[in-house]
Amino acid sequence: MTRLLSASATVLAIALAAALAGSLEGVRTVLAVAVPYAAFAVLVLGLSWRVVRWSLAPVPFRIPTVCGQQKSLPWIASSRLESPHTTAGVIGRMALEILAFRSLFRNTGSRLERGPRLVYREARWLWLAALLFHWSLLVILLRHLRLLVEPVPTLALVLDRLDGFFQVGAPVVYLSDGLILVSLTYLLQRRVRNPQVRYISLFTDYFALVLLGAIAVSGMWMRYFARADTVAIKQFAIGLTVFRPAVPANLGDWFFVHLALVATLAAYLPFSKLVHLGGVFLSPTRNLANNNRMKRHLNPWNYPVKVHTYQEWEQEFHDKMAAAGLPLERP
Amino acid sequence: MRDRGIIWMGLALFLVFLTLPAWHNLSARVSAKGPQPVPPAGQKQCVAPVEYMRTSHMRLLLDWRDSVVRRGAQDYTSPDGRHFAMSLTNTCLRECHSAKADFCDRCHNYEAVAVPCWDCHMDSKTLLGSVK
Ligand code: HEM
Numbered sequence: 001m002t003r004l005l006s007a008s009a010t011v012l013a014i015a016l017a018a019a020l021a022g023s024l025e026g027v028r029t030v031l032a033v034a035v036p037y038a039a040f041a042v043l044v045l046g047l048s049w050r051v052v053r054w055s056l057a058p059v060p061f062r063i064p065t066v067c068g069q070q071k072s073l074p075w076i077a078s079s080r081l082e083s084p085h086t087t088a089g090v091i092g093r094m095a096l097e098i099l100a101f102r103s104l105f106r107n108t109g110s111r112l113e114r115g116p117r118l119v120y121r122e123a124r125w126l127w128l129a130a131l132l133f134h135w136s137l138l139v140i141l142l143r144h145l146r147l148l149v150e151p152v153p154t155l156a157l158v159l160d161r162l163d164g165f166f167q168v169g170a171p172v173v174y175l176s177d178g179l180i181l182v183s184l185t186y187l188l189q190r191r192v193r194n195p196q197v198r199y200i201s202l203f204t205d206y207f208a209l210v211l212l213g214a215i216a217v218s219g220m221w222m223r224y225f226a227r228a229d230t231v232a233i234k235q236f237a238i239g240l241t242v243f244r245p246a247v248p249a250n251l252g253d254w255f256f257v258h259l260a261l262v263a264t265l266a267a268y269l270p271f272s273k274l275v276h277l278g279g280v281f282l283s284p285t286r287n288l289a290n291n292n293r294m295k296r297h298l299n300p301w302n303y304p305v306k307v308h309t310y311q312e313w314e315q316e317f318h319d320k321m322a323a324a325g326l327p328l329e330r331p
Numbered sequence: 332m333r334d335r336g337i338i339w340m341g342l343a344l345f346l347v348f349l350t351l352p353a354w355h356n357l358s359a360r361v362s363a364k365g366p367q368p369v370p371p372a373g374q375k376q377c378v379a380p381v382e383y384m385r386t387s388h389m390r391l392l393l394d395w396r397d398s399v400v401r402r403g404a405q406d407y408t409s410p411d412g413r414h415f416a417m418s419l420t421n422t423c424l425r426e427c428h429s430a431k432a433d434f435c436d437r438c439h440n441y442e443a444v445a446v447p448c449w450d451c452h453m454d455s456k457t458l459l460g461s462v463k
Contacts, residue, residue, distance in 0.1 A: 044349065048342060055338040148352045150361045152443035160443055167447055170389035227386040230442055231365055239363040241353040246363060250382070281341060 004192060007206035011214045014264055015257045022256030031256060032236070033245040039263035046270025051278050058301070062292050065285040067106070072293065085291045097286050101131050126190065133183035136176040137212075139163060140219075143174070147234045148241060169224075177220050184213045204272055211268070215261045222254040366441035368434045371427040378409045378422070392419060392448075420453045 021027040068079025080089045081096065096102040109123035143163060145156040164172035188209045191201045222228045232248045233255060239245045269275060281287065314321070314329060321328055347354075355361075377384045379391060395417035398404045407415045415422050428434045431454050439446055 044346060048346070051338065051342045055335045055342075059334070145352065146443040149355055150359075150441070152441075157443050161445060164445070170393050171444075227390070229386050231385070231438060234442060235363040235365045238356055238361055241356045242361060242363070243357075244363065278342070278345070282338065 001192075001198075003201065003203045004206045004210075007203055007210050010207060011210045011261070014260055015214060015218070018256045018260030019253045021260075022251070022253050028256075029247050031260060032247045032251070033240070035263050036240060036259065039266040043266040043269060046267075047275065047278055050270055050275055051282075054279070054282050059284060059288070061297060061299075062288045062290060063284050066290055070290055070293070083290045085289050085294060087289060090287060090289050094281070094287055097283075098280055101127055101134075103286075104130060125186065129183040129186040129190075132179050133187060136180035136183065139176040140174075140180065140216075143176075147230065148237050150234075150238060171223060173224070177216070177223075180216050181213075181220075184209060184216065188213065207268075208272060208274055211261060211265055215258065215265060218254055218258040218261060222252070222258060226252065226254045228252045228255050366437040368437045369430060370434070371430070374427050376409075376411060376413075377427075378407065378413075378415055380410065392423075395419070419448060424454060 018031060021031040066079075066083035068082025069077065070083050071078040071085040078085065080086075081092050084090045084093055093102070104127040105124065107123045107126055108120050110118060110120050113119050139159055143156055143159050146152045146160060149156070163174045163176050165175070166173070188206075191197050191205060191209070229250050229252065232250055236246065236248055236251060265274075269277065311329070318328065318330075322331070384391070395407065396419075398407075399417050405416055405418075407417045409415060415426075424431060435446070438444070
Protein backbone atom coordinates (compact mmCIF):
# COMPACT_ATOMS: atom_id res chain seq x y z
CA MET A 1 0.00 0.00 0.00
CA THR A 2 2.80 2.45 0.80
CA ARG A 3 4.25 1.71 -2.63
CA LEU A 4 0.98 2.66 -4.29
CA LEU A 5 0.76 5.79 -2.17
CA SER A 6 4.31 6.89 -2.89
CA ALA A 7 3.80 6.26 -6.61
CA SER A 8 0.61 8.33 -6.58
CA ALA A 9 2.30 11.07 -4.56
CA THR A 10 5.14 11.24 -7.10
CA VAL A 11 2.73 11.61 -10.01
CA LEU A 12 0.73 14.22 -8.12
CA ALA A 13 3.88 16.18 -7.32
CA ILE A 14 4.87 16.24 -11.00
CA ALA A 15 1.38 17.39 -11.97
CA LEU A 16 1.31 20.16 -9.37
CA ALA A 17 4.81 21.32 -10.26
CA ALA A 18 3.76 21.46 -13.92
CA ALA A 19 0.63 23.49 -13.16
CA LEU A 20 2.71 25.89 -11.10
CA ALA A 21 5.49 26.17 -13.69
CA GLY A 22 2.90 26.73 -16.43
CA SER A 23 1.50 29.73 -14.63
CA LEU A 24 4.87 31.40 -14.08
CA GLU A 25 5.91 33.62 -16.98
CA GLY A 26 9.60 32.73 -17.11
CA VAL A 27 9.44 29.04 -16.27
CA ARG A 28 6.67 28.38 -18.77
CA THR A 29 8.97 28.36 -21.78
CA VAL A 30 11.31 25.89 -20.11
CA LEU A 31 8.44 23.53 -19.36
CA ALA A 32 6.84 23.90 -22.78
CA VAL A 33 9.97 23.73 -24.92
CA ALA A 34 13.06 22.41 -23.11
CA VAL A 35 11.28 19.63 -21.21
CA PRO A 36 9.51 18.04 -24.23
CA TYR A 37 12.65 18.17 -26.38
CA ALA A 38 14.80 16.71 -23.60
CA ALA A 39 12.27 13.98 -22.81
CA PHE A 40 11.98 13.03 -26.46
CA ALA A 41 15.75 12.88 -26.82
CA VAL A 42 15.98 10.64 -23.74
CA LEU A 43 13.28 8.40 -25.21
CA VAL A 44 14.98 8.02 -28.59
CA LEU A 45 18.53 7.63 -27.27
CA GLY A 46 17.54 5.48 -24.28
CA LEU A 47 15.44 3.12 -26.33
CA SER A 48 18.12 2.81 -29.00
CA TRP A 49 20.75 2.16 -26.37
CA ARG A 50 18.71 -0.63 -24.79
CA VAL A 51 17.81 -2.29 -28.08
CA VAL A 52 21.37 -2.12 -29.39
CA ARG A 53 22.66 -3.61 -26.12
CA TRP A 54 20.17 -6.46 -26.50
CA SER A 55 21.14 -7.00 -30.11
CA LEU A 56 24.76 -7.56 -29.05
CA ALA A 57 23.85 -10.31 -26.58
CA PRO A 58 24.50 -13.85 -27.81
CA VAL A 59 21.56 -16.08 -28.64
CA PRO A 60 23.33 -19.44 -28.54
CA PHE A 61 20.49 -21.84 -29.11
CA ARG A 62 16.82 -22.11 -29.93
CA ILE A 63 14.71 -22.19 -26.80
CA PRO A 64 11.84 -24.53 -27.60
CA THR A 65 9.39 -23.51 -24.88
CA VAL A 66 6.39 -24.31 -26.98
CA CYS A 67 2.77 -25.28 -26.56
CA GLY A 68 2.38 -27.55 -29.55
CA GLN A 69 3.70 -30.57 -31.40
CA GLN A 70 7.09 -30.03 -32.93
CA LYS A 71 7.62 -30.69 -36.64
CA SER A 72 9.06 -34.19 -36.98
CA LEU A 73 7.91 -37.06 -39.17
CA PRO A 74 5.64 -36.16 -42.08
CA TRP A 75 2.72 -38.20 -40.78
CA ILE A 76 2.68 -36.53 -37.35
CA ALA A 77 0.67 -33.31 -37.56
CA SER A 78 2.76 -30.44 -36.27
CA SER A 79 1.49 -27.24 -34.70
CA ARG A 80 2.51 -24.52 -37.14
CA LEU A 81 1.73 -21.54 -34.91
CA GLU A 82 2.42 -22.88 -31.43
CA SER A 83 5.62 -24.62 -32.42
CA PRO A 84 6.61 -23.07 -35.73
CA HIS A 85 9.51 -24.47 -37.73
CA THR A 86 9.41 -21.86 -40.50
CA THR A 87 9.98 -18.11 -40.54
CA ALA A 88 6.38 -17.55 -41.65
CA GLY A 89 5.19 -19.54 -38.65
CA VAL A 90 7.37 -17.46 -36.35
CA ILE A 91 5.97 -14.24 -37.83
CA GLY A 92 2.48 -15.60 -37.21
CA ARG A 93 3.30 -16.46 -33.61
CA MET A 94 4.87 -13.05 -33.01
CA ALA A 95 1.88 -11.28 -34.57
CA LEU A 96 -0.53 -13.20 -32.36
CA GLU A 97 1.61 -12.42 -29.34
CA ILE A 98 1.99 -8.72 -30.03
CA LEU A 99 -1.45 -7.94 -31.42
CA ALA A 100 -3.56 -10.33 -29.34
CA PHE A 101 -1.38 -11.21 -26.30
CA ARG A 102 -1.65 -14.92 -27.11
CA SER A 103 0.41 -16.18 -24.17
CA LEU A 104 -1.52 -14.08 -21.65
CA PHE A 105 -4.71 -15.63 -23.02
CA ARG A 106 -3.49 -18.96 -21.61
CA ASN A 107 -3.37 -17.51 -18.12
CA THR A 108 -4.87 -19.77 -15.44
CA GLY A 109 -5.73 -19.24 -11.81
CA SER A 110 -5.94 -21.77 -8.99
CA ARG A 111 -8.15 -21.84 -5.94
CA LEU A 112 -8.37 -24.15 -2.93
CA GLU A 113 -11.95 -25.28 -2.46
CA ARG A 114 -13.55 -27.23 0.35
CA GLY A 115 -12.59 -30.82 0.30
CA PRO A 116 -9.76 -29.75 0.19
CA ARG A 117 -9.69 -29.69 -3.56
CA LEU A 118 -7.40 -27.58 -5.76
CA VAL A 119 -9.30 -26.15 -8.71
CA TYR A 120 -7.64 -24.62 -11.75
CA ARG A 121 -9.62 -22.32 -13.95
CA GLU A 122 -9.06 -20.07 -16.90
CA ALA A 123 -8.29 -16.51 -15.86
CA ARG A 124 -8.88 -14.14 -18.75
CA TRP A 125 -9.76 -10.80 -17.16
CA LEU A 126 -6.13 -9.77 -17.05
CA TRP A 127 -5.81 -10.59 -20.74
CA LEU A 128 -8.94 -8.65 -21.61
CA ALA A 129 -8.01 -5.58 -19.60
CA ALA A 130 -4.42 -5.58 -20.88
CA LEU A 131 -5.59 -5.90 -24.48
CA LEU A 132 -8.20 -3.13 -24.11
CA PHE A 133 -5.68 -0.86 -22.47
CA HIS A 134 -2.99 -1.30 -25.12
CA TRP A 135 -5.33 -0.92 -28.07
CA SER A 136 -7.00 2.15 -26.58
CA LEU A 137 -3.59 3.68 -25.99
CA LEU A 138 -2.60 3.05 -29.60
CA VAL A 139 -5.83 4.55 -30.92
CA ILE A 140 -5.46 7.60 -28.68
CA LEU A 141 -1.85 8.16 -29.74
CA LEU A 142 -2.72 7.88 -33.42
CA ARG A 143 -5.69 10.21 -32.95
CA HIS A 144 -3.34 12.75 -31.39
CA LEU A 145 -1.75 13.12 -34.83
CA ARG A 146 -4.56 15.56 -35.60
CA LEU A 147 -2.89 17.95 -33.15
CA LEU A 148 0.59 17.38 -34.51
CA VAL A 149 0.44 17.15 -38.31
CA GLU A 150 -1.03 19.51 -40.90
CA PRO A 151 -2.97 18.49 -42.99
CA VAL A 152 -4.44 15.86 -40.67
CA PRO A 153 -3.43 12.34 -41.83
CA THR A 154 -6.28 10.15 -43.10
CA LEU A 155 -5.53 7.51 -40.49
CA ALA A 156 -6.13 9.97 -37.63
CA LEU A 157 -9.24 11.24 -39.39
CA VAL A 158 -10.75 7.78 -39.82
CA LEU A 159 -9.90 6.73 -36.26
CA ASP A 160 -11.41 9.95 -34.96
CA ARG A 161 -14.70 9.27 -36.77
CA LEU A 162 -14.86 5.64 -35.66
CA ASP A 163 -13.93 6.46 -32.09
CA GLY A 164 -16.58 9.17 -31.88
CA PHE A 165 -19.12 7.06 -33.73
CA PHE A 166 -21.94 7.56 -31.25
CA GLN A 167 -21.66 11.36 -31.34
CA VAL A 168 -22.51 11.76 -27.68
CA GLY A 169 -22.25 15.39 -26.57
CA ALA A 170 -19.98 18.09 -27.92
CA PRO A 171 -17.07 17.69 -28.17
CA VAL A 172 -17.97 14.07 -28.85
CA VAL A 173 -17.06 11.43 -26.29
CA TYR A 174 -14.46 8.98 -27.60
CA LEU A 175 -14.98 5.26 -26.98
CA SER A 176 -11.28 4.69 -26.41
CA ASP A 177 -11.31 7.21 -23.56
CA GLY A 178 -13.88 5.20 -21.66
CA LEU A 179 -12.11 1.92 -22.40
CA ILE A 180 -8.70 3.12 -21.24
CA LEU A 181 -10.17 4.37 -17.96
CA VAL A 182 -11.98 1.10 -17.29
CA SER A 183 -9.01 -1.08 -18.19
CA LEU A 184 -6.49 0.97 -16.20
CA THR A 185 -8.80 0.85 -13.19
CA TYR A 186 -9.02 -2.91 -13.48
CA LEU A 187 -5.24 -3.31 -13.81
CA LEU A 188 -4.63 -1.11 -10.77
CA GLN A 189 -7.23 -2.74 -8.53
CA ARG A 190 -5.82 -6.17 -9.45
CA ARG A 191 -2.48 -5.21 -7.93
CA VAL A 192 -4.14 -3.83 -4.81
CA ARG A 193 -6.80 -6.45 -4.13
CA ASN A 194 -5.07 -9.72 -4.99
CA PRO A 195 -2.73 -10.46 -2.03
CA GLN A 196 -0.18 -12.44 -4.05
CA VAL A 197 0.04 -9.80 -6.75
CA ARG A 198 0.19 -7.04 -4.14
CA TYR A 199 3.12 -8.79 -2.47
CA ILE A 200 5.20 -8.77 -5.64
CA SER A 201 4.15 -5.31 -6.84
CA LEU A 202 6.89 -2.72 -6.64
CA PHE A 203 6.95 1.05 -6.83
CA THR A 204 7.58 0.92 -10.57
CA ASP A 205 4.54 -1.29 -11.17
CA TYR A 206 2.26 1.24 -9.53
CA PHE A 207 4.10 4.24 -10.93
CA ALA A 208 3.58 3.13 -14.53
CA LEU A 209 -0.13 2.54 -14.01
CA VAL A 210 -0.76 5.71 -12.04
CA LEU A 211 1.26 7.80 -14.49
CA LEU A 212 -0.68 6.47 -17.49
CA GLY A 213 -3.93 6.96 -15.63
CA ALA A 214 -3.01 10.54 -14.74
CA ILE A 215 -2.11 11.27 -18.37
CA ALA A 216 -5.44 9.92 -19.54
CA VAL A 217 -7.41 11.73 -16.86
CA SER A 218 -5.67 15.06 -17.45
CA GLY A 219 -6.29 14.74 -21.20
CA MET A 220 -9.93 13.91 -20.68
CA TRP A 221 -10.38 16.67 -18.15
CA MET A 222 -8.92 19.11 -20.67
CA ARG A 223 -11.24 17.86 -23.39
CA TYR A 224 -14.53 17.28 -21.62
CA PHE A 225 -14.49 19.68 -18.68
CA ALA A 226 -11.84 22.38 -18.52
CA ARG A 227 -11.81 22.87 -22.33
CA ALA A 228 -8.45 23.91 -23.68
CA ASP A 229 -7.86 26.05 -26.76
CA THR A 230 -6.86 23.20 -29.02
CA VAL A 231 -6.18 25.47 -32.00
CA ALA A 232 -3.49 27.28 -29.99
CA ILE A 233 -2.22 23.89 -28.79
CA LYS A 234 -1.90 22.60 -32.32
CA GLN A 235 -0.01 25.73 -33.39
CA PHE A 236 2.32 25.22 -30.45
CA ALA A 237 2.78 21.49 -31.21
CA ILE A 238 3.55 22.15 -34.89
CA GLY A 239 6.05 24.79 -33.77
CA LEU A 240 7.82 22.11 -31.76
CA THR A 241 7.95 19.66 -34.68
CA VAL A 242 9.49 22.18 -37.07
CA PHE A 243 11.98 23.44 -34.45
CA ARG A 244 10.53 26.94 -34.32
CA PRO A 245 8.88 26.72 -30.90
CA ALA A 246 6.58 29.52 -29.83
CA VAL A 247 4.65 29.36 -26.58
CA PRO A 248 1.25 31.07 -26.60
CA ALA A 249 0.03 32.43 -23.27
CA ASN A 250 -3.34 30.65 -23.38
CA LEU A 251 -2.36 26.98 -23.30
CA GLY A 252 -3.97 26.41 -19.92
CA ASP A 253 -2.84 24.71 -16.71
CA TRP A 254 -4.28 21.35 -17.65
CA PHE A 255 -2.29 21.26 -20.85
CA PHE A 256 0.94 21.78 -18.90
CA VAL A 257 -0.01 18.99 -16.53
CA HIS A 258 -0.74 16.69 -19.49
CA LEU A 259 2.48 17.67 -21.25
CA ALA A 260 4.70 17.27 -18.19
CA LEU A 261 3.26 13.85 -17.39
CA VAL A 262 3.74 12.71 -20.99
CA ALA A 263 7.33 13.98 -20.88
CA THR A 264 7.85 12.02 -17.66
CA LEU A 265 6.50 8.89 -19.32
CA ALA A 266 8.72 9.35 -22.37
CA ALA A 267 11.86 9.83 -20.31
CA TYR A 268 10.98 7.02 -17.91
CA LEU A 269 10.07 4.47 -20.56
CA PRO A 270 13.53 3.27 -21.69
CA PHE A 271 14.68 2.60 -18.13
CA SER A 272 11.63 0.86 -16.76
CA LYS A 273 9.57 -2.22 -17.44
CA LEU A 274 7.70 -0.18 -20.03
CA VAL A 275 10.58 -0.82 -22.39
CA HIS A 276 8.79 -4.07 -23.17
CA LEU A 277 7.52 -1.91 -26.02
CA GLY A 278 10.77 -2.91 -27.75
CA GLY A 279 11.58 -5.96 -25.70
CA VAL A 280 8.54 -7.95 -26.73
CA PHE A 281 9.99 -8.25 -30.23
CA LEU A 282 13.11 -9.83 -28.81
CA SER A 283 11.51 -12.57 -26.68
CA PRO A 284 13.70 -15.60 -27.45
CA THR A 285 10.98 -18.11 -26.59
CA ARG A 286 8.66 -16.49 -29.14
CA ASN A 287 10.83 -15.30 -32.01
CA LEU A 288 13.01 -18.34 -32.72
CA ALA A 289 11.75 -21.14 -34.95
CA ASN A 290 11.68 -24.53 -33.27
CA ASN A 291 13.85 -26.27 -35.86
CA ASN A 292 16.50 -27.76 -33.62
CA ARG A 293 16.15 -31.17 -35.21
CA MET A 294 15.93 -29.97 -38.78
CA LYS A 295 18.89 -27.64 -38.90
CA ARG A 296 22.30 -27.85 -37.36
CA HIS A 297 22.88 -24.75 -35.27
CA LEU A 298 26.60 -24.17 -34.92
CA ASN A 299 27.84 -22.16 -32.02
CA PRO A 300 29.46 -19.15 -33.68
CA TRP A 301 32.02 -18.93 -30.88
CA ASN A 302 33.38 -22.44 -31.47
CA TYR A 303 37.13 -22.18 -31.66
CA PRO A 304 39.19 -24.91 -33.40
CA VAL A 305 39.72 -27.62 -30.77
CA LYS A 306 42.93 -29.66 -31.02
CA VAL A 307 41.93 -33.31 -31.18
CA HIS A 308 44.00 -36.46 -31.03
CA THR A 309 41.96 -39.44 -32.29
CA TYR A 310 42.44 -43.05 -31.16
CA GLN A 311 43.71 -43.97 -34.62
CA GLU A 312 46.46 -41.36 -34.38
CA TRP A 313 47.24 -42.46 -30.83
CA GLU A 314 47.50 -46.10 -31.84
CA GLN A 315 49.77 -45.19 -34.74
CA GLU A 316 52.03 -43.25 -32.41
CA PHE A 317 52.43 -46.13 -29.94
CA HIS A 318 52.02 -48.93 -32.50
CA ASP A 319 55.36 -50.63 -32.00
CA LYS A 320 55.28 -50.44 -28.21
CA MET A 321 51.78 -51.87 -28.08
CA ALA A 322 52.64 -54.66 -30.47
CA ALA A 323 55.69 -55.50 -28.37
CA ALA A 324 53.56 -55.63 -25.22
CA GLY A 325 51.07 -57.89 -26.99
CA LEU A 326 48.17 -55.46 -26.72
CA PRO A 327 45.29 -55.86 -29.22
CA LEU A 328 45.52 -53.44 -32.15
CA GLU A 329 42.87 -52.17 -34.50
CA ARG A 330 45.37 -52.05 -37.34
CA PRO A 331 47.96 -54.65 -36.62
CA MET B 332 23.04 -17.09 -34.07
CA ARG B 333 22.95 -13.35 -34.34
CA ASP B 334 20.10 -11.31 -35.73
CA ARG B 335 21.69 -7.90 -35.40
CA GLY B 336 20.81 -6.77 -38.89
CA ILE B 337 17.12 -7.44 -38.43
CA ILE B 338 17.03 -5.88 -34.96
CA TRP B 339 18.76 -2.72 -36.10
CA MET B 340 16.45 -2.43 -39.08
CA GLY B 341 13.43 -2.80 -36.79
CA LEU B 342 14.78 -0.13 -34.46
CA ALA B 343 15.45 2.24 -37.35
CA LEU B 344 11.95 1.69 -38.71
CA PHE B 345 10.44 2.42 -35.30
CA LEU B 346 12.45 5.62 -34.92
CA VAL B 347 11.34 6.76 -38.38
CA PHE B 348 7.70 6.22 -37.40
CA LEU B 349 8.22 8.01 -34.10
CA THR B 350 9.65 11.09 -35.80
CA LEU B 351 7.39 11.00 -38.86
CA PRO B 352 5.31 14.05 -37.78
CA ALA B 353 8.47 16.15 -37.66
CA TRP B 354 9.74 14.87 -41.04
CA HIS B 355 6.37 15.51 -42.61
CA ASN B 356 5.94 19.01 -41.20
CA LEU B 357 9.52 19.97 -42.04
CA SER B 358 9.41 18.66 -45.61
CA ALA B 359 5.96 20.08 -46.33
CA ARG B 360 7.07 23.43 -44.86
CA VAL B 361 4.12 23.50 -42.48
CA SER B 362 4.12 26.64 -40.38
CA ALA B 363 2.45 27.32 -37.07
CA LYS B 364 0.27 30.07 -38.47
CA GLY B 365 -2.98 28.26 -37.69
CA PRO B 366 -6.35 28.25 -39.44
CA GLN B 367 -6.90 32.03 -39.28
CA PRO B 368 -10.69 32.10 -39.25
CA VAL B 369 -12.15 35.28 -40.74
CA PRO B 370 -14.27 37.17 -38.21
CA PRO B 371 -17.45 38.80 -39.56
CA ALA B 372 -17.00 42.33 -40.81
CA GLY B 373 -18.64 45.10 -38.82
CA GLN B 374 -19.25 43.07 -35.68
CA LYS B 375 -17.31 43.58 -32.47
CA GLN B 376 -18.57 41.12 -29.92
CA CYS B 377 -19.79 37.52 -30.22
CA VAL B 378 -22.69 36.17 -28.13
CA ALA B 379 -20.18 35.42 -25.37
CA PRO B 380 -16.60 36.53 -24.64
CA VAL B 381 -14.27 35.41 -27.39
CA GLU B 382 -12.01 33.38 -25.05
CA TYR B 383 -15.04 31.37 -24.02
CA MET B 384 -16.28 30.98 -27.59
CA ARG B 385 -12.88 29.86 -28.81
CA THR B 386 -12.79 26.86 -26.50
CA SER B 387 -16.44 26.14 -25.70
CA HIS B 388 -18.74 27.26 -28.53
CA MET B 389 -19.90 23.65 -29.00
CA ARG B 390 -21.13 23.64 -25.40
CA LEU B 391 -23.04 26.85 -25.92
CA LEU B 392 -24.68 25.46 -29.05
CA LEU B 393 -25.82 22.31 -27.27
CA ASP B 394 -27.16 24.42 -24.39
CA TRP B 395 -29.12 26.44 -26.92
CA ARG B 396 -30.45 23.31 -28.54
CA ASP B 397 -31.55 21.79 -25.24
CA SER B 398 -33.10 25.05 -24.22
CA VAL B 399 -35.12 25.38 -27.44
CA VAL B 400 -36.03 21.77 -28.03
CA ARG B 401 -36.62 20.61 -24.48
CA ARG B 402 -37.73 23.72 -22.59
CA GLY B 403 -39.13 25.83 -25.41
CA ALA B 404 -37.10 28.84 -24.29
CA GLN B 405 -35.92 30.82 -27.31
CA ASP B 406 -34.35 33.92 -25.80
CA TYR B 407 -30.68 34.16 -24.85
CA THR B 408 -29.17 37.05 -22.95
CA SER B 409 -25.46 37.49 -23.56
CA PRO B 410 -23.10 38.36 -20.68
CA ASP B 411 -23.01 41.98 -21.94
CA GLY B 412 -26.81 42.24 -21.87
CA ARG B 413 -27.80 41.84 -25.53
CA HIS B 414 -30.64 39.51 -26.57
CA PHE B 415 -30.42 36.80 -29.20
CA ALA B 416 -32.74 34.13 -30.53
CA MET B 417 -31.17 30.75 -29.84
CA SER B 418 -30.75 29.45 -33.35
CA LEU B 419 -27.79 27.92 -35.12
CA THR B 420 -28.68 28.97 -38.65
CA ASN B 421 -30.63 32.15 -37.97
CA THR B 422 -28.42 33.71 -35.34
CA CYS B 423 -24.89 32.36 -35.77
CA LEU B 424 -24.81 32.09 -39.53
CA ARG B 425 -27.33 34.56 -40.89
CA GLU B 426 -26.60 37.43 -38.51
CA CYS B 427 -22.83 37.20 -38.50
CA HIS B 428 -20.90 34.19 -39.80
CA SER B 429 -22.45 33.87 -43.24
CA ALA B 430 -19.02 33.04 -44.64
CA LYS B 431 -19.04 29.67 -42.94
CA ALA B 432 -16.34 28.23 -45.17
CA ASP B 433 -13.89 30.92 -44.08
CA PHE B 434 -14.85 30.75 -40.45
CA CYS B 435 -16.23 27.54 -38.95
CA ASP B 436 -14.83 25.20 -41.60
CA ARG B 437 -11.28 26.53 -41.46
CA CYS B 438 -10.88 25.63 -37.81
CA HIS B 439 -12.74 22.36 -38.10
CA ASN B 440 -10.62 21.20 -41.03
CA TYR B 441 -7.48 22.26 -39.19
CA GLU B 442 -8.39 20.06 -36.23
CA ALA B 443 -10.27 17.34 -38.15
CA VAL B 444 -13.48 18.02 -36.25
CA ALA B 445 -16.59 16.45 -37.76
CA VAL B 446 -19.51 18.76 -37.21
CA PRO B 447 -22.64 16.68 -37.82
CA CYS B 448 -25.06 19.60 -37.42
CA TRP B 449 -25.20 20.45 -41.14
CA ASP B 450 -26.84 17.12 -41.91
CA CYS B 451 -30.04 18.83 -40.78
CA HIS B 452 -29.35 22.52 -40.21
CA MET B 453 -28.98 24.79 -43.23
CA ASP B 454 -25.65 26.35 -44.02
CA SER B 455 -25.38 27.08 -47.74
CA LYS B 456 -25.59 30.72 -48.81
CA THR B 457 -28.42 30.30 -51.31
CA LEU B 458 -30.64 28.59 -48.77
CA LEU B 459 -29.75 31.13 -46.10
CA GLY B 460 -30.96 33.87 -48.38
CA SER B 461 -34.27 32.27 -49.37
CA VAL B 462 -35.55 31.03 -46.02
CA LYS B 463 -36.84 33.53 -43.55
C1 HEM C 1 1.45 8.89 -24.00
C2 HEM C 1 1.04 9.96 -24.58
C3 HEM C 1 -0.36 10.54 -24.40
C4 HEM C 1 -1.52 9.98 -23.89
C5 HEM C 1 -1.71 8.58 -23.34
C6 HEM C 1 -2.53 10.98 -23.99
C7 HEM C 1 -3.86 10.78 -23.57
C8 HEM C 1 -4.88 11.68 -23.80
C9 HEM C 1 -6.27 11.41 -23.57
C10 HEM C 1 -6.84 10.10 -23.05
C11 HEM C 1 -6.97 12.53 -23.93
C12 HEM C 1 -8.49 12.70 -23.90
C13 HEM C 1 -9.05 13.01 -25.26
C14 HEM C 1 -8.66 12.07 -26.37
O1 HEM C 1 -8.75 10.84 -26.18
O2 HEM C 1 -8.26 12.57 -27.45
C15 HEM C 1 -6.01 13.50 -24.37
C16 HEM C 1 -6.32 14.76 -24.83
C17 HEM C 1 -5.39 15.70 -25.26
N1 HEM C 1 -4.02 15.52 -25.36
FE1 HEM C 1 -3.02 13.85 -24.91
N2 HEM C 1 -2.00 12.13 -24.51
C18 HEM C 1 -0.67 11.90 -24.80
C19 HEM C 1 0.22 12.77 -25.35
C20 HEM C 1 -0.05 14.09 -25.70
C21 HEM C 1 0.90 15.03 -26.24
C22 HEM C 1 2.39 14.71 -26.53
C23 HEM C 1 0.24 16.20 -26.43
C24 HEM C 1 0.87 17.51 -26.95
C25 HEM C 1 0.80 17.87 -28.17
C26 HEM C 1 -1.13 16.01 -26.04
C27 HEM C 1 -2.15 16.95 -26.12
C28 HEM C 1 -3.49 16.71 -25.84
C29 HEM C 1 -4.54 17.68 -26.03
C30 HEM C 1 -4.38 19.10 -26.55
C31 HEM C 1 -5.74 17.05 -25.67
C32 HEM C 1 -7.14 17.67 -25.71
C33 HEM C 1 -7.79 17.26 -27.01
C34 HEM C 1 -9.21 17.81 -27.20
O3 HEM C 1 -9.64 18.66 -26.44
O4 HEM C 1 -9.83 17.34 -28.16
N3 HEM C 1 -1.27 14.71 -25.57
N4 HEM C 1 -4.75 12.97 -24.27
